[in-house]
Amino acid sequence: xxxxxxxxxxxxxxxxxxxxxxxxxxxxxxxxxxxxxxxxxxxxxxxxxxxxxxxxxxxxxxxxxxxxxxxxxxxxxxxxxxxxxxxxxxxxxxxxxxxxxxxxxxxxxxxxxxxxxxxxxxxxxxxxxxxxxxxxxxxxxxxxxxxxxxxxxxxxxxxxxxxxxxxxxxxxxxxxxx
Amino acid sequence: xxxxxxxxxxxxxxxxxxxxxxxxxxxxxxxxxxxxxxxxxxxxxxxxxxxxxxxxxxxxxxxxxxxxxxxxxxxxxxxxxxxxxxxxxxxxxxxxxxxxxxxxxxxxxxxxxxxxxxxxxxxxxxxxxxxxxxxxxxxxxxxxxxxxxxxxxxxxxxxxxxxxxxxxxxxxxxxxxx
Numbered sequence: 001x002x003x004x005x006x007x008x009x010x011x012x013x014x015x016x017x018x019x020x021x022x023x024x025x026x027x028x029x030x031x032x033x034x035x036x037x038x039x040x041x042x043x044x045x046x047x048x049x050x051x052x053x054x055x056x057x058x059x060x061x062x063x064x065x066x067x068x069x070x071x072x073x074x075x076x077x078x079x080x081x082x083x084x085x086x087x088x089x090x091x092x093x094x095x096x097x098x099x100x101x102x103x104x105x106x107x108x109x110x111x112x113x114x115x116x117x118x119x120x121x122x123x124x125x126x127x128x129x130x131x132x133x134x135x136x137x138x139x140x141x142x143x144x145x146x147x148x149x150x151x152x153x154x155x156x157x158x159x160x161x162x163x164x165x166x167x168x169x170x171x172x173x174x175x176x177x178x
Numbered sequence: 179x180x181x182x183x184x185x186x187x188x189x190x191x192x193x194x195x196x197x198x199x200x201x202x203x204x205x206x207x208x209x210x211x212x213x214x215x216x217x218x219x220x221x222x223x224x225x226x227x228x229x230x231x232x233x234x235x236x237x238x239x240x241x242x243x244x245x246x247x248x249x250x251x252x253x254x255x256x257x258x259x260x261x262x263x264x265x266x267x268x269x270x271x272x273x274x275x276x277x278x279x280x281x282x283x284x285x286x287x288x289x290x291x292x293x294x295x296x297x298x299x300x301x302x303x304x305x306x307x308x309x310x311x312x313x314x315x316x317x318x319x320x321x322x323x324x325x326x327x328x329x330x331x332x333x334x335x336x337x338x339x340x341x342x343x344x345x346x347x348x349x350x351x352x353x354x355x356x
Contacts, residue, residue, distance in 0.1 A: 014195075015195075017192075017193075017195060017196055018195055018196070018199070021196070021309065021310035021312060021313065024307075024308055024309040024310055025309045025310050025313045027307070027309070028305055028307035028308070028309040028313075029305075029309075029313075050308055054307055054308060084345075085338060086338055086340070086341060086344070086345045086346065086347075087340060087341070087342070088340045088341065088342050089328070089329070089340060090328065091325065091328070091329070117343055117344070117345075118343070122342070123341070123342055123343065125338070125340055126328065127206055127207075127327075127328040128337075128338035128340055129202075129205070129206035129232055129332060129338075130202055130206070130228055130232060131199065131202040131203045131205070131206040131207075131316070132199035132202055132203050132312050132316070134199060134310050134312040134313050134316075135199065135203045135206075135207075135312050135313060135315070135316030136316075137313070138309070138310070138312075138313030138314075138316050138317050139316050139317055139320050142317050142320070142321075143320075143325070147269065147321070149305075150267070150268065150269070150304065150305040150317075151267070151269070154307060159306075160263060160264055160303070160306035160307075162264070162265060162266045162267060162303055162306055163264060163265070163266065163301070164265070164266050164300070164301055165295055165296070165301065166264070166295070167264045167295075168264065169264075
């Protein structure tokens with residue numbers, strides 16, 4: 001199952017940290033890529049720098065037409081879930097979604113274009129209270145993978161050794177650095 | 179079980195949106211209050227405005243000494259969990275934490291004072307990859323309450339009617355408005 005995250009409504013100045021958190025959550029919780037509607041080179045570089053050091057194949061793609069991306073995704077047989085506080089309960093649809101094949105997860109900023117409600121196969125609420133697209137994405141992906149995603153290894157140049165008391169980090173040197 | 183969230187390292191300009199998301203997640207995922215280390219009246223007003231409209235008893239308390247707050251919490255018999263990407267796996271300790279009584283959940287910004295690792299009863303990693311304190315808090319609380327927290331009602335002036343296609347919101351008028 002391939003998972004891509006589509007981030008809508010990014011405004012470079014205002015949203016840079018929230019969208020960075022969306023991207024890092026997408027990566028850490030098992031998505032392959034984030035599609036960013038719009039352009040923000042600095043943000044992309046920041047997330048890719050983390051991915052480069054911490055491992056895995058996560059990438060960020062800046063897209064000029066999110067509509068074209070959703071159309072292509074559906075043409076290729078993928079399904080789309082839109083996370084929105086107005087949606088139906090996560091617990092009601094997560095089992096169906098888990099069996100659906102490749103999945104695009106759409107997260108907006110404060111306002112999203114109304115047509116996304118039509119394009120999505122599911123409009124799902126991670127609760128129906130106002131909170132955070134970062135939180136919604138994390139909880140959604142955690143439940144999608146039934147909690148197992150946090151145990152995955154990334155084989156990065158940097159790796160944490162989990163500890164109850166200390167910050168312990170291994171840094172691997174590249175082979176060419178001997 | 180009472181749950182309070184302690185937010186460390188808030189820098190008003192830089193962190194205003196992330197800390198707002200931390201506060202909204204704390205509320206939506208069942209914490210009673212957020213203790214904010216430092217002062218940021220505007221941020222507090224923003225979160226309390228949401229709480230006032232959307233229901234529940236969530237509050238934000240600005241604290242001048244987070245050390246004094248952790249000491250008081252422990253003196254009252256509460257336990258403390260610090261969420262950190264350097265910590266031990268969530269899955270290993272969540273059952274023990276769930277049985278522990280009143281719980282303070284500490285989330286930092288980029289750097290936290292090293293002594294928090296000593297003060298905490300548990301230093302827990304919501305995974306060991308860099309991602310987001312907003313995400314870590316949400317996933318932690320979701321697992322703490324075993325997913326049930328999202329189904330709770332808040333009986334607010336505003337309430338979403340979950341829908342697969344529409345934004346549907348009920349607004350209740352106060353009784354004094356007839």
